[in-house]
Amino acid sequence: MTHFKDLTIYTYGAATSSDVGARNIGWLAADIEFQIAVADPAFVERLWRFCRISIGQTRGLHECELCRSSEANSVCLKGEKLLLGSAEIRVLSRKGETYAAPNLVYHYVTAHNYSPPAEFVEAVLSGPSPPDEEYFPGGHFIFPHAWPGQNPPLEVAGRGG
Numbered sequence: 464m465t466h467f468k469d470l471t472i473y474t475y476g477a478a479t480s481s482d483v484g485a486r487n488i489g490w491l492a493a494d495i496e497f498q499i500a501v502a503d504p505a506f507v508e509r510l511w512r513f514c515r516i517s518i519g520q521t522r523g524l525h526e527c528e529l530c531r532s533s534e535a536n537s538v539c540l541k542g543e544k545l546l547l548g549s550a551e552i553r554v555l556s557r558k559g560e561t562y563a564a565p566n567l568v569y570h571y572v573t574a575h576n577y578s579p580p581a582e583f584v585e586a587v588l589s590g591p592s593p594p595d596e597e598y599f600p601g602g603h604f605i606f607p608h609a610w611p612g613q614n615p616p617l618e619v620a621g622r623g624g
């Protein structure tokens with residue numbers, strides 16, 4: 464996967480006008496050092512909610528470069544399964560920041576103890592999150608190329624690859 468340093472300005476594939484000023488989080492790659500810590504279960508559970516909303520879905524699956532395990536792409540929490548590695552997530556903070564992360568960030572946090580910057584953790588914990596109305600004002604998500612769930616219509620899924 465393409466590596467971007469945490470908190471740098473996001474300019475990657477799914478970038479749209481609504482992503483202007485968004486900051487990169489969790490674009491890990493092999494041989495890149497990162498902060499580690501055991502994640503707070505409350506953070507993990509809330510991060511999961513964001514991973515339900517796929518942004519910039521592509522057809523291919525990125526594997527985790529850290530472990531190269533296919534288990535990275537299929538994760539389970541409380542009986543619910545999600546496919547990771549072919550889309551991104553967006554997290555909004557109360558301060559107006561937007562964070563753009565690959566949804567593999569969930570795997571990085573839970574399997575590799577990746578410890579994201581504190582401001583991102585704070586945004587995940589206290590910012591608007593799916594499925595709250597606040598995350599979908601007026602019933603619409605503010606980012607294009609996004610849809611709830613993991614089964615996007617094919618005509619939308621053709622982006623990138």
Ligand SMILES: [Zn+2]
Nearest residue numbers: 527529530535
């Ligand atoms: Zn891994």
